[in-house]
Amino acid sequence: MADHYKISTKSNSLPAHGELSVLFAGEGKPFPNHQIGPSVHNYYLVHTVLSGRGVFEIDGLRYECSRGDTFFIFPDVLFSYTADAQEPWSYRWVAFKGHMAESLLLTMGITPLNPVIHSDNLRPLRELYRRMKDTLETAPYPELADLEASGLLRILLKEYGVCNAGKLAFNSLTIVPDIERQIKQAVRWLSFQYAQQISIEDLSRKLGYHRTHLSKMFKQVTGVSPMQFLLKVRMERARELLLGQHHLSIDQIASSVGYLDALYFSKQFRKTYGLAPSEYRLRHRQSLQAQQQEKGQSHL
Known part of the structure; x- marks a missing residue:
């Protein structure tokens, strides 16, 4: 170049x-x-x-x-x-x-x-x-x-x-407070269990902290609340499923990322990406088709 x-x-x-x-x-x-x-x-x-x-x-x-x-x-x-x-x-x-x-x-x-x-x-x-x-x-x-x-x-x-x-946000040395180790565990748990029905109360009980204290410490360490973190994980996974090769329905994708109500899932997705899930998928497909057409014309 x-x-x-x-x-x-x-x-x-x-x-x-x-x-x-x-x-x-x-x-x-x-x-x-x-x-x-x-x-x-x-x-x-x-x-x-x-x-x-x-x-x-x-x-x-x-x-x-x-x-x-x-x-x-x-x-x-x-x-x-x-x-x-x-x-x-x-x-x-x-x-x-x-x-x-x-x-x-x-x-x-x-x-x-x-x-x-x-x-x-x-x-x-x-x-x-x-x-x-x-x-x-x-x-x-x-x-x-x-x-x-x-x-x-x-x-x-x-x-x-x-x-x-x-x-390190989650240093393993003994001088690190137990709460930070617990936040590390919470991050991992939310990242892997996003498809389950999760509430801050459940997470608090699992870790043994009051929900208000846990939320405060989680945000102090990660920069976001537990539910904001969970939402981001879910929306990123939903986007991957929408654009993947499995051709899942919106209901199936909603269920796969932890939402029993597909309408509520669609509202959350629109807030995150600016489009409803079906519109987002359609735009992506149209973009791919346009790129393929351009490539085809360039070879003529």
């Missing part, structure tokens, strides 16, 4: 709809002052700076990044990043999505308010980025590449957590 000294990226041809899936991975060295954004993505995008420097801005906050820094871009959060005029950075990146992505990053203390971590040892990070890209590029079975790439991504996330050990 004309705005990079070098750039190489590889996309996942068959990304899965589930807990965690790599969308694409790559590496590059842009020209001085090269800027991306201000923009918004609908997926997570992570860059690890290998050399040089630049500026990363997210949600109104500004960070000067250099070798060893990793910065995180979050879905639906405004960001931009710019290479330095004198020492433009080089970096590797990976994009991913999945209904477990948010809670996994939250576990490691990585949020839009804490979007940059640092590592003095880039070797394991560099190697994992390389292996993910190679997997997407050379896998003999593309349908299995996502499985391997997502496994490597989980290891990479673990490395991020090691780098960010001093800021």
Whole structure:
């Protein structure tokens, strides 16, 4: 590309709809002052700076990044990043999505308010980025590449957590209050049990705290209330089911994400995504058909 000294990226041809899936991975060295954004993505995008420097801005906050820094871009959060005029950075990146992505990053203390971590040892990070890209590029079975790439991504996330050990939201050391360990358990429970009928009273009884205290501590640690967190998990899963290959009915999707009332589910979905579930699915299909028609015309 004309705005990079070098750039190489590889996309996942068959990304899965589930807990965690790599969308694409790559590496590059842009020209001085090269800027991306201000923009918004609908997926997570992570860059690890290998050399040089630049500026990363997210949600109104500004960070000067250099070798060893990793910065995180979050879905639906405004960001931009710019290479330095004198020492433009080089970096590797990976994009991913999945209904477990948010809670996994939250576990490691990585949020839009804490979007940059640092590592003095880039070797394991560099190697994992390389292996993910190679997997997407050379896998003999593309349908299995996502499985391997997502496994490597989980290891990479673990490395991020090691780098960010001093800021872990759910540090396992004994000095961490019991309530934070319980919040970690609550996050995991909500992330896996979203299809069940869940109330804050049930969660409070399970953890042994008064609902008011639990809600306060949950929001202090995660930034949202338990029910807001549950709603986000459910809506992301519902979206995946709507766009998946199973062709489930709206009633079936509502039931699959914990709603007995499909009408109430549709109202919640509209509040989240701006469209009723059926309209959202139709728009997506129309968009895919338009893309296929464009591709067909381009080959004529």
